[in-house]
Amino acid sequence: MKYTLILSSIALVSALPAGSSPPTGKTFSEGGLCDRFQQAGLPDNSEACLGTKEFCEKNFKQEKFANAADCLASRKSAAKPDSKSKGAAKPPAPVDDDDRPVWGSSPSPEKPFLEGDLCLRFQKAGLPDNSEACLGSKKFCEKNFKQEKFANAADCLASRKSGPKAKSPKSKGPAKPPAVEDDDRPIWS
Structure with a gap:
């Protein structure tokens, strides 16, 4: 029984192509969230900000890949980053x-x-x-x-x-500041 388990483990490992990593399960990202990251004061070198292609080109070693192509290949639907789901392509x-x-x-x-x-x-x-x-x-x-x-x-x-003139009909002026406790910390709802 022990030998069967060991042999099956070796067979699984040897079935992987040499030099490639198993898929990470991450999906291909178009990026475009840098402004939100910058507004929140977060670092803007993430995959959600840069997009998968640029992220893999810059950070494939950080992701433990041999090269950028392996990093791109590990993403789901990386072969089709310009899929129909985004609609018409922008110029x-x-x-x-x-x-x-x-x-x-x-x-x-x-x-x-x-x-x-x-x-x-x-x-x-x-x-x-x-x-x-x-x-x-x-x-x-x-x-x-x-x-x-x-x-x-x-x-x-x-x-x-x-x-600037487009306000929602429900709006009755600027938003109220958050309620403040005695120690001047905002109460976030």
Whole structure:
């Protein structure tokens, strides 16, 4: 019985191709979450931020792979990153002299327009208060359109889903600050 178990284990291990790692179970990620990571003050070198292709090119050793191709192959549906599930493909963004994307014309809106009523919460939590959630989309785009890879503030604002005049009918003004306990810590609900 002992020998059967040992022999079957050896057979399983030898069945794996040499130099390859078993699939990790991770799925292919398109990335695009860097702005959310930056707003939250989190490091932006993760796979969710960079996307699987760039992440594997930069971090395959960290993931214990021999090369970037093995890292990509370990992801589910890595062979088809441009699947039908995403809908029609977006046209490539124009780039500047340093090959950084720059939107010369208004792209389709992707981010929500933020009013910027969360500064108090950011300050109380000790987070940087220069994010779009704190400043609001209008001020953020005026100050940071180059950081967002836009040609100007108008293009940055046009990339938001709704303009500054679009408020929901249920809204009765800016959001109230969080309730504060005696020791000035916010009570998060």
